[in-house]
Amino acid sequence: xxxRPFILLSNDDGxxxxxxxxxxxHLSSFADICVVAPDVGRSGMSQAVTSALPLRxxxxxxxxxxxxxxxxxxxxxxxxxxxLHSILHRRPDMVVxxxxxxxxxxxxxxYSGTMGAALEGCIAGYPSIGFSLVNRTLDADLNPYLPxxxxxxxxxLRYGLPYGVALNVNLPRREVxxxxxxxxxxxxxxxEFDQRQxxxxxxYFWLTGTFENLEPTAEDTDDAALRNSYIAIVPTKVDLxxxxxxxxxxxxxxx
Amino acid sequence: xxxRPFILLSNDDGxxxxxxxxxxxHLSSFADICVVAPDVGRSGMSQAVTSALPLRxxxxxxxxxxxxxxxxxxxxxxxxxxxLHSILHRRPDMVVxxxxxxxxxxxxxxYSGTMGAALEGCIAGYPSIGFSLVNRTLDADLNPYLPxxxxxxxxxLRYGLPYGVALNVNLPRREVxxxxxxxxxxxxxxxEFDQRQxxxxxxYFWLTGTFENLEPTAEDTDDAALRNSYIAIVPTKVDLxxxxxxxxxxxxxxx
Numbered sequence: 001x002x003x004r005p006f007i008l009l010s011n012d013d014g015x016x017x018x019x020x021x022x023x024x025x026h027l028s029s030f031a032d033i034c035v036v037a038p039d040v041g042r043s044g045m046s047q048a049v050t051s052a053l054p055l056r057x058x059x060x061x062x063x064x065x066x067x068x069x070x071x072x073x074x075x076x077x078x079x080x081x082x083x084l085h086s087i088l089h090r091r092p093d094m095v096v097x098x099x100x101x102x103x104x105x106x107x108x109x110x111y112s113g114t115m116g117a118a119l120e121g122c123i124a125g126y127p128s129i130g131f132s133l134v135n136r137t138l139d140a141d142l143n144p145y146l147p148x149x150x151x152x153x154x155x156x157l158r159y160g161l162p163y164g165v166a167l168n169v170n171l172p173r174r175e176v177x178x179x180x181x182x183x184x185x186x187x188x189x190x191x192e193f194d195q196r197q198x199x200x201x202x203x204y205f206w207l208t209g210t211f212e213n214l215e216p217t218a219e220d221t222d223d224a225a226l227r228n229s230y231i232a233i234v235p236t237k238v239d240l241x242x243x244x245x246x247x248x249x250x251x252x253x254x255x
Numbered sequence: 256x257x258x259r260p261f262i263l264l265s266n267d268d269g270x271x272x273x274x275x276x277x278x279x280x281h282l283s284s285f286a287d288i289c290v291v292a293p294d295v296g297r298s299g300m301s302q303a304v305t306s307a308l309p310l311r312x313x314x315x316x317x318x319x320x321x322x323x324x325x326x327x328x329x330x331x332x333x334x335x336x337x338x339l340h341s342i343l344h345r346r347p348d349m350v351v352x353x354x355x356x357x358x359x360x361x362x363x364x365x366y367s368g369t370m371g372a373a374l375e376g377c378i379a380g381y382p383s384i385g386f387s388l389v390n391r392t393l394d395a396d397l398n399p400y401l402p403x404x405x406x407x408x409x410x411x412l413r414y415g416l417p418y419g420v421a422l423n424v425n426l427p428r429r430e431v432x433x434x435x436x437x438x439x440x441x442x443x444x445x446x447e448f449d450q451r452q453x454x455x456x457x458x459y460f461w462l463t464g465t466f467e468n469l470e471p472t473a474e475d476t477d478d479a480a481l482r483n484s485y486i487a488i489v490p491t492k493v494d495l496x497x498x499x500x501x502x503x504x505x506x507x508x509x510x
Contacts, residue, residue: 041307043306043307044303044304044305044306045301045303046300046301046302046303046304046332046371047301047302047365047366048299048300048301048303048330048366048368049299049301049366049462050299050462051298051299051461051462052296052298054451054459054460054461055448055459055460055461055462056457056458056459056460057458057460075303077301077366078462081447081448081462082448082460085446085447085448086448086450086460107378107493109495110302110374110378110493110495111302111303111304111332113303116301119365123362123365123443124443125443151509151510152509154510155507155508155509155510159504159507161500162500163441164441165497165500168495179509181501181504181505182501183494183496183498183501184494184495184496186418186419186494188378188379188380191340192336192337192340193310193336193337193340193341195341196309202311203311203312204309204310204311205309205310205311205312205337205341206306206309206310207304207305207306207310207333207336233504234495234496234501235496235497235500235501235504236495236496236497237495237496237497237500238362238365238495239438239439239441240364240365240423240439240489240491240492240493240495241438241439241489241490241491241492242420242490242491242492243438245416245417245420245490245492246436246437246438246489246490249414249436249488249490250436252410252414253410254406254407254410254434255406255410
């Protein structure tokens with residue numbers, strides 16, 4: 001690694017989002033930075049990729065920053081793919097997504113465009129981290145979190161990550177008590193739709209819902225850590241194989 | 256379970272796709288069916304959900320079928336969520352996605368809208384299966400595969416699946432030699448963009464690429480099974496935690 005590491009940043013809230021710009025600016029104190037992020041907010045995009053439409057890349061500038069930035073007319077995963085293939089002139093030392101405005105703990109990791117970007121960096125072979133704040137308020141005070149993000153980035157650069165593993169880092173809403181390594185909480189969303197009628201009497205449905213922690217007394221989960229105001233780090237892998245079930249299923253017959 | 260099981264079907268190629276309609280019609284010989292699928296093709300949508308726009312539901316009819324069908328103006332995961340919450344009048348015994356036109360083996364599972372739908376059914380607590388055919392030709396002959404899909408559906412109804420595990424089933428391009436239980440191949444896409452210029456001299460980028468199997472000599476992977484003309488079944492879980500890495504990281508310091 002060069003004296004100054006080179007970090008690719010992306011997100012899913014769009015290139016103008018405060019979480020991304022604040023983190024990029026903070027990390028630029030010790031790292032070379034390139035930002036490649038969606039032109040508009042693309043939350044909930046998971047690891048979606050765009051194949052039916054071509055992608056456009058547009059230089060972007062933000063006051064007070066002097067590192068290169070590009071907006072892309074695609075998903076977070078598209079941004080990382082396109083950055084690594086066509087935009088960056090050298091290999092990054094790390095891919096970082098976020099800070100996302102809203103939790104990506106528990107099952108949210110699966111819907112998260114932020115983690116879609118981080119997992120994309122991971123598949124491409126780079127140490128990758130997604131940062132998310134358990135607070136959807138767009139003007140939340142990010143300053144207390146930035147030194148923690150720096151610590152986690154520096155440690156990950158130092159120790160490295162094995163191929164196929166990224167870090168899902170969630171930042172608690174209240175004052176940070178420290179860092180906990182966790183497993184992903186078993187959970188799901190319920191009561192997910194708000195049904196309404198348009199002015200012409202036709203139904204439409206808004207996605208909404210309530211998060212349901214299916215193991216509320218467990219203490220080693222990301223949800224538990226966050227409730228206790230710890231930063232939750234879950235090492236998150238791209239191999240979804242359930243090895244235990246693979247063994248169990250050897251007894252199945254297929255008549 | 257009732258004498259006739261009740262199966263919810265979805266996909267990501269859109270409600271009119273042959274793979275979905277052929278599978279729904281075949282399964283209707285022994286199961287009650289409801290189809291809830293995207294109004295148009297939404298491949299590569301992963302487990303994306305739609306929160307920035309409301310969703311619309313429209314009844315759909317296909318010649319030769321008499322089970323209820325609805326198209327939804329959203330992603331595959333939206334379809335399953337909306338079906339379970341607002342469309343179905345009773346709980347299904349199973350959620351099935353596919354048959355997808357194209358492979359969802361190896362890392363494709365992460366980008367797949369078909370598997371997004373199956374994992375959504377899984378999170379909601381239903382035995383769920385995604386079927387995909389390693390052949391993107393839209394008029395591929397599906398008939399040889401339908402009895403195999405039925406066998407896999409019947410076995411899964413019989414044995415059940417634990418919470419948090421769905422089946423990723425890929426069907427080989429050539430004549431089926433049998434079924435193999437596999438793990439997800441470590442792989443990635445490379446050379447992913449085709450850069451072109453529009454008539455006004457501006458660049459645009461098409462997603463394309465070559466699949467790269469990172470463990471080409473392994474024999475227990477889905478990619479290996481498919482190359483040998485076996486149906487590849489990977490039990491696929493929604494908990495992405497890398498437990499081994501979680502232990503290793505206990506030694507990290509965060510200075």
